[in-house]
Amino acid sequence: MKYPSLSSLAAVLASVATLTLATPAAAQSVRVASWNLGWHVSTAELPAWLAQCGKSYQKSASDGVWHVVPEGTAGATVGWFIKESRSQLEGVDLSRMPPCGVYEAADRSKLAVTPAAWAERNKHIAEIIERDVRPDVIAFQEVSGTAAVREALGTAAERYDVCSFDGRFKVQRLAFAWRKELGAGECRTEDAMILPTVADKDQVRPGLVLTLKTGDKRTSFMTVHLKSSCVSPLDGRGRLDQDRTNERFTDPCPVLQRQVAPIEAAVEKLAANAEQFIVLGDFNRNLWHEANEVEGAKPLRSDGSTDLAKPLPAGVKTQNLFKEVFDGEPANTRASLVSLECKLEPKLAALCERSKTEALKREEMAPLGEPSGLGCRNAIGLDHFVVSEQLKAKVSGAQKVGIGASGESLAAPAGKSDPVLGTSDHCPIVMNVNLR
Numbered sequence: 403m404k405y406p407s408l409s410s411l412a413a414v415l416a417s418v419a420t421l422t423l424a425t426p427a428a429a430q431s432v433r434v435a436s437w438n439l440g441w442h443v444s445t446a447e448l449p450a451w452l453a454q455c456g457k458s459y460q461k462s463a464s465d466g467v468w469h470v471v472p473e474g475t476a477g478a479t480v481g482w483f484i485k486e487s488r489s490q491l492e493g494v495d496l497s498r499m500p501p502c503g504v505y506e507a508a509d510r511s512k513l514a515v516t517p518a519a520w521a522e523r524n525k526h527i528a529e530i531i532e533r534d535v536r537p538d539v540i541a542f543q544e545v546s547g548t549a550a551v552r553e554a555l556g557t558a559a560e561r562y563d564v565c566s567f568d569g570r571f572k573v574q575r576l577a578f579a580w581r582k583e584l585g586a587g588e589c590r591t592e593d594a595m596i597l598p599t600v601a602d603k604d605q606v607r608p609g610l611v612l613t614l615k616t617g618d619k620r621t622s623f624m625t626v627h628l629k630s631s632c633v634s635p636l637d638g639r640g641r642l643d644q645d646r647t648n649e650r651f652t653d654p655c656p657v658l659q660r661q662v663a664p665i666e667a668a669v670e671k672l673a674a675n676a677e678q679f680i681v682l683g684d685f686n687r688n689l690w691h692e693a694n695e696v697e698g699a700k701p702l703r704s705d706g707s708t709d710l711a712k713p714l715p716a717g718v719k720t721q722n723l724f725k726e727v728f729d730g731e732p733a734n735t736r737a738s739l740v741s742l743e744c745k746l747e748p749k750l751a752a753l754c755e756r757s758k759t760e761a762l763k764r765e766e767m768a769p770l771g772e773p774s775g776l777g778c779r780n781a782i783g784l785d786h787f788v789v790s791e792q793l794k795a796k797v798s799g800a801q802k803v804g805i806g807a808s809g810e811s812l813a814a815p816a817g818k819s820d821p822v823l824g825t826s827d828h829c830p831i832v833m834n835v836n837l838r
Contacts, residue, residue: 436542437535437543461489489501498572528557530805549568574627580612584614610625620675682786777829793837805830
């Protein structure tokens with residue numbers, strides 16, 4: 403009988419050990435991630451978007467809408483290249499497709515999306531997920547559904563189960579992908595978070611819940627993408643309990659204020675249906691400012707009360723979403739905000755820490771968005787993990803994942819027709835957590 407050499411036997415044993423450690427079900431720690439992919443749609447949805455944004459438009463003086471006009475019309479602009487902020491284009495329904503002006507180069511010039519550029523962007527996203535994020539469970543925001551997520555996962559897609567809510571609500575949907583070794587998952591939406599009683603155009607996004615059985619425990623994950631542009635009272639605009647609406651401006655903070663109660667109800671349901679929970683995603687709010695009770699984000703309500711464990715009365719506003727929602731009543735809703743490390747050179751890492759108590763000026767934050775920093779424009783203050791009290795001591799390795807130059811969009815090189823499309827204006831966040 404011929405026996406294997408010691409070196410080959412060692413190699414076999416090493417490979418078996420590697421497989422064992424890499425299997426989430428057998429490992430002590432599960433790697434959890436979240437990433438907002440920024441208006442990410444499937445390849446099948448591209449043609450309608452490309453066709454609409456490739457049309458010529460002219461702005462109407464009567465209603466301010468850019469209406470479709472024949473190609474070559476004097477003064478007309480192709481949809482991709484309209485520079486006006488928050489422009490309304492005839493036929494561009496943002497509940498079904500991204501806006502035309504999503505991508506722009508560093509000089510703010512607008513870029514036209516092409517199928518080849520989109521395919522290359524998908525490739526870069528998949529590379530980042532497989533090389534740097536390496537998730538066992540990942541929550542996505544701003545994806546159009548299951549197909550868009552599978553394309554973003556690339557060749558790794560076959561190793562994951564995916565759930566979303568394809569065709570429901572608006573195109574900025576949420577999704578989960580989790581390794582098949584973790585077993586079957588249960589998915590459901592939290593519909594009340596869209597604010598169903600307001601007009602369709604003003605409705606926001608639901609929550610998406612995934613529940614997995616890990617060992618003898620059920621763990622529920624809820625991903626959120628809350629109302630945007632009400633980030634912090636320190637920026638002069640984000641007082642959650644105020645309304646600056648006037649004839650030219652609609653304040654987003656009252657919308658986020660209305661989401662507080664349904665979010666709290668959803669968290670209470672999470673805690674009732676599982677032994678432990680994680681809320682993750684794009685909160686569009688600097689929860690650290692609330693956790694640290696900065697001025698304007700105190701645990702205080704508009705009726706003067708400070709006991710946030712008591713139900714929030716109708717018509718009463720809160721300053722602090724985080725402490726209102728995770729108020730420890732019932733006791734199993736008590737939760738902690740996870741601190742995310744920026745693994746950067748000391749000066750940039752210090753900016754990440756300062757952002758938890760200060761409102762950094764745009765020029766101060768700019769280095770974090772450079773390829774040598776984190777590489778994404780919305781680098782800090784929006785994306786978070788919140789874990790139930792049972793998991794607080796079981797979290798390790800929580801950090802922001804830099805995306806380098808892949809976050810940049812570039813005009814097509816001379817003689818070429820395809821631009822480079824940035825992967826996202828957000829960076830992924832990851833953490834290891836023992837769910838057993």
